[in-house]
Amino acid sequence: EVQxxxxxxxxxxxxxxxxxxxxxxxxxxxxxxxxxxxxAPGRGLEWVSYISGSSSPKYYADSVKGRFTISRDYxxxxxxxxxxxxxxxxxxxxxxxxxxxxxxxxxxWGQGTTVTVSS
Amino acid sequence: QSALTxxxxxxxxxxQSITISCTGTSSDVGAYNYVSWYQQHPGKAPKLMxxxxxxxxxxxxNRFSGSKSGNxxxxxxxxxxxxxxxxxxxxxxxxxxxxxxxxxxxxxxx
Numbered sequence: 001e002v003q004x005x006x007x008x009x010x011x012x013x014x015x016x017x018x019x020x021x022x023x024x025x026x027x028x029x030x031x032x033x034x035x036x037x038x039x040a041p042g043r044g045l046e047w048v049s050y051i052s053g054s055s056s057p058k059y060y061a062d063s064v065k066g067r068f069t070i071s072r073d074y075x076x077x078x079x080x081x082x083x084x085x086x087x088x089x090x091x092x093x094x095x096x097x098x099x100x101x102x103x104x105x106x107x108x109w110g111q112g113t114t115v116t117v118s119s
Numbered sequence: 120q121s122a123l124t125x126x127x128x129x130x131x132x133x134x135q136s137i138t139i140s141c142t143g144t145s146s147d148v149g150a151y152n153y154v155s156w157y158q159q160h161p162g163k164a165p166k167l168m169x170x171x172x173x174x175x176x177x178x179x180x181n182r183f184s185g186s187k188s189g190n191x192x193x194x195x196x197x198x199x200x201x202x203x204x205x206x207x208x209x210x211x212x213x214x215x216x217x218x219x220x221x222x223x224x225x226x227x228x229x
Contacts, residue, residue, distance in 0.1 A: 035218070037165075044122065045157070045165065045208050047218035059217050062120070095164055104212055105155040105170030112164055 002026035002108050004079075004096050009113030016086050016117070022079040022096030022110055029077040030054070033099035035106060036070065036081050038092035038115075048094070049081065064090075086117045123148065123209055123221035130227040136197040139224045141209030142190060147219055149190035153212035156185055156194045160205045168207075169194060196226070204228045 008020040022034070036048040049070040050059040058070055069082040079096050093114050097106035124142040131137040141148065141156075148154055154172045157165035167176050169185035172192065182197045192211070196203055209221035 037218075037220075044223040045159075045210075045220040047210075047216065047220060050217040061216060097165075100167075100170055103170055103174075104151075104153040105167050105176075106157070106165075106210075106218075107167045107170070107176060109164040109166070 004110035006096055006110040006113035009115045011116045012086055013119050017084045020081040020094055024077045034079045035097045037095045037097050040092040088117050091117050120215050120219050125221040125224045128225045131199045132229045135199050139194045139207055141192040141221045143211055147211040147213040148192050151212045154192040155210045157208045158205045201228050
C-alpha cells in the first residue's frame with residue numbers, strides 16, 4: 001500500500017525550531033517528487049515546499065524561504081522539513097504529498113502533523 | 120503569489136449537478152494546462168480528484184469532471200450525492216512557485 005506518514009509536530013515557542021518527518025512506503029521513493037503543504041486552523045491549503053526525486057531542484061513559498069529547508073533521505077525513504085525561526089503564522093497542520101509521476105498533481109497525501117507556535 | 124479565487128460555497132440537491140469555478144490569471148491557470156482539484160472532508164487529508172485540467176485518477180468517480188476556459192477552470196459534480204459534501208480546492212502551476220491553491224469552496228448537499 002502506498003503510504004505517507006508524518007511525524008514531528010508539536011508545540012514550539014516563537015523563534016524556535018522543529019523538524020517534521022514523513023515516512024514513505026509502497027512506492028519507489030527516488031522516482032517521485034514530494035511536497036509539504038500546510039493548512040492553518042479554519043483556513044485553506046498553502047503549498048510550502050517541493051523537492052524533486054533527485055533532491056534537486058528544491059522550491060519554497062515566499063512565506064517560508066530562508067527559514068525552512070526541505071530534504072529527503074533515500075536510505076530511510078523519508079522526507080524532512082526543518083523549520084527555523086518559527087512564527088505564530090506557521091501554526092498549521094502540515095501534510096506531505098507525493099507529486100504525480102509524469103504529471104501535475106498531488107496524488108498521495110499523509111494524514112498530517114500539527115505544528116503550534118505559541119508562547 | 121495570490122491564491123486562486125473560488126466561490127466560498129456552492130450547494131445542490133441530491134442528483135443535481137453543480138459547478139465550482141476557479142479563477143486565476145494569465146500567469147497561472149491561463150498559462151498552463153496544469154490545474155488540479157482536491158476534495159477534503161472535515162479532519163481528513165485532501166484527495167486528488169482531477170489532474171491536468173480534466174483527467175481523473177484511477178478510482179475517482181466519473182461524476183467528477185474538469186474543464187478550463189481562459190483564466191478560469193471549473194469542476195463539475197454531476198448526480199450529486201451526500202458523500203460529495205466536502206471542501207474543494209483547485210490548484211495551478213505557476214511560473215513563480217510550483218503550486219498555488221484556490222481559496223476553497225464548501226459544497227453542501229441539501
